[in-house]
Amino acid sequence: MIAFLKSNIWIIIIAINYVLVISAATTILFKNINPTKTLSYILVLVVFPFLGLIVYYFFGQEYRKNKIFNRKNVLNEKVVQKLGNEFRLSPSQLHKLDVFLDSKMKMVKLMNNNKNTPVTLKNELLIVKNGKEKFKLLFEDLRNAEHHIHLEYYILKDDHIGKELIDIICEKALQGVEVRLTFDDVGSKISFKTKRQLKKSGVEFYAFMPVLFPNFTGKMNYRNHRKIAIIDGKIGYIGGINVSDCYVNYKNGTSYWRDTHLRIVGEALKPLQVHFLMTWDFVSNSSCDISSELFPDVHVDTTKAVQIVASGPDTDWANIMEAMLVAINTANDYVYVTTPYFIPNDEIVTALQIAAKSGVDVRMLIPKSSDSWMAKHATNSYLERLLEAQVKVYRYTKGFIHAKTMVVDDLFSTIGTSNLDHRSFNINFEINALIYNEETSLELKDHFLTDLEDSEELSLERWMDRPKYNKLKESYARLWSPLL
Template sequence: MLDFLKDNIWVIIIVLNYALAISAASTILLKNINPTKTLSYILVLVVFPFLGLIVYYFFGQEYRKNKIFNRKNVLNEKIVQKLGKDFELSESQLHKLDDFLDEKIKLVNLLNNNKNTPVTLHNELQIIKNAKDKFDLLFEDLKHAKHHIHLEYYILKDDNIGTELINILCDKASEGIKVRLSFDDVGSKISSKTKRRMTKSGVEFYAFMPVLFPSFTGKMNYRNHRKIAIIDGKVGYVGGINVSDNYVNYKNGDSYWRDTHLRIVGEALKPLQVHFLLTWDFVSNSSCKISSELFPDVAVDSINAVQIAASGPDTDWANIMEAIFVAINTAEDYVYVTTPYFIPNDEIITSLQIAAKSGLDVRLLIPKTSDSWTAKHATNSYLERLLEAQVKVYRYTKGFIHAKTMVVDDLFSTIGTANLDYRSFNINFEINALIYNKKTSIELKNIFLEDLNDSEELTLETWQQRTKFSKLKESYCRLWSPLL
């Protein structure tokens, strides 16, 4: 028997691989997911022995359906349950909002059906262009913290800007301020020395879904891509800017990094706080005491309607993708989108094409130089279809544009962490602020138009003349696009 096993070890392994592959393929088919994605998984399982199973293990698990991210402790708290009732709008408020938004009231109703996404009215908003301005504001707010500091980041490094942040956190924790910090284990890089210092100072911190070899894991996990900062439940930040020197533009030239963030004061901080606590409950694996001090009332007179939309394997629906889809489909004048990674699903690319062919001004801004070879060429594979539909496509040439924004009709805009790609729609934990406000939307539109001054516009005729080798690279990377 041992001799037989020894002589036929590779045959046995191959047979075992395909037995598991057939089982995995059957599971994928029964999920009835997107046919393109289904075929991509099955193709990988069949063509790439062993590797296909690894890819399926990391990418093929549908965590949203499996419900392995159980975060009920926070939602069951009476204080949190009361918040939902507090944000229920009266008929007169809904009528005023309906008159202002017209067709875009569908967005409010879509997300209002999710109890964790109430629309809030009383907010002050500040759009922040680039990391230096963000950290100047954030550090000042952190230094004035009186009760708690909550931070949640995909990338946190103890380089120059990261050390400056951690110094403030340690100082505030030493003063008795409650400091809670969550960072993604793959995206972040913090030395043991820094971790010991934070522990000694009283900073509570946890890595999101720790992995054994984060440097080799790359993106082959369900990662927390959110960037959240909350100070005393009164001031909050959300957007595309992580904590790393790459974002701060210490150097000039090709290293220039363009990004967008949002500072919020007002009612929208309460749902933002809920989403932070949901993550904290998961990473700390312990019940966090929910007190009213985490949800203080903030006196804001101005009316700026905001919804905080979160999505990920822990949500029943792809909230952010659905919101973007409805926003495009209800557009009447224009749609301006900025994203560093454009690897859309069929719903989004079709809605952009239809909007452009219907006569709307549809513009897409992406980087010319990307930080991901595969994402860049996968993105390029979609551009010809857009150009044929008269979507205006621009590539940012000043550096790398990492902003994740969209503005529609001077009425609706969104700033957050979600890219227009499969990973943000289906795999990563993301969070966006959805804004229903003319002033903010026009400001974001003007920023978009300013960025076009540092961009090149593609034309269909020129784009079609790219080399066959470029098209081959695009096709290869696009084959993997549902899995990226």
């Protein structure tokens, strides 16, 4: 028997592999997920023995609400309900907004069906261009904090800029300010020394879904990609800028990093606070006391309508993707999109194609050089379809553009954490600010057009002439696109 096993060991191992493959493929089929994604997983399982099982083990298992996230959304429902009632628009307010927004009201109504997405009217907004400007403003606001500081980041590193932030919040914690910090355990890198400093100073901090063995399985797939800062419930930040030196262009000789963030003062802070607290409940496995100091009234005279929209594996709907689809489908004049990663679903591609073919000026700005080989070539595999439909595609050449923005018809714009890719729409936890304001939209439009000056426009003829070797790399990366 032993001799038989030794002489047929590889056959036995391969047989065991395919027994497990059949089991995994059957599980995938019964989930009734997107057919493209289903076929991609099955193809990987069948073609790549052992490797396919590892990929599925770490990335393919679907936990969502019923397992990992059954503790998320445990925030007191009365708080959420009270918040929705507080910002429910009167018929006269709704009429005024309807007259201004016209077809964009579909988006307001769509998002209003989500109880955590009320439209807020009284807000002051500041578009923050690049990391140096963001951290200059943020650090000043942090130093002026009196009651609490809430920080939630995908990437937090204790490098030069990260150490400066950590020193500030530790100092504020020692002064008696309540400091709560959560960071994604995959995206972040913090030393034990820094963690001791945080703990000694009284900063409460938790990693989002730690990936230490034995709880590693499946958790690579559900990351907290949000970047949120809230000071005293009065000032908030949301956008694409994480806490790392690359975002502030500290290192000479490295690629220039272009990004966009948003500073908010006003009513939109209350929904933003709710989303932070829901995450905090999840990572800490205990809720903090919901006091009036967390939801202060902020008196702002400026009228700028904002909805804070979140999506992730714990939401019933792909809220951010749906908002973007409605924005594209209702565009009359133009759609300007900036995204560092464009690995979309068919719905987004079709919407962009239809808009462009019906006369809407559709422009997309992506980086020429990417921080991910696979993402770069997967993105390139979608460009020909866009160019054929007369979508204007630009590639940023000054460095790496990481901003995640969209502006439509001088009426609507969005700044947030969501890329136009499958991972942002369906897997990661994301958050965006939907802005219904002409002044803000025009400013973001101006930023977009300025960025085009540091970009190259692709032509269909030139793109189709690219080397076959590049096309082969794109086709290979495209196979993995539902998994990226």
